[in-house]
Amino acid sequence: MSGEDKAVGFFGSNKESLDAFNDLKHYINDFCPDAVISVQGSVLAFRTAAGFAYVSLPPTADHSVLFNLAITNRKKITSPRIERVVNPVPGTRSYVYHIGIRSTNDIDSEIKTWIRQSYEYSKLNYA
DSSP states (O other): OOOHHHHHHHHTTOHHHHHHHHHHHHHHHHHOTTOEEEEETTEEEEESSSEEEEEEOOOTTOTTOSEEEEEEESSOOOOTTEEEEEOSSTTSSOEEEEEEEOSGGGSSHHHHHHHHHHHHHHHHTTO
């Protein structure tokens, strides 16, 4: 997976955020070793033909969040862990879910399932 040095620069001296990001990166690398990390403005994107997981830094006022994770899915997911849902193209079954990652423990089986679903969904558009 390329882009590791970009991630180090992205998180700077915030070791806890970088550690949580590395956990996320290792999980993604386990099932998708061809994923690359690209920088898109203020976002790190995991992608193959299309992006499927996006990491951004929280607003500076919110120190409880290590980073924000955004994933896409065509399924409607209801969970108290999801902080915001966006339907970027109204009338379609495409949703972007925003989740605040507050510790490495937040990257659990539920989050991992959603990331894998996002990866599978991203392949539909480029099959």
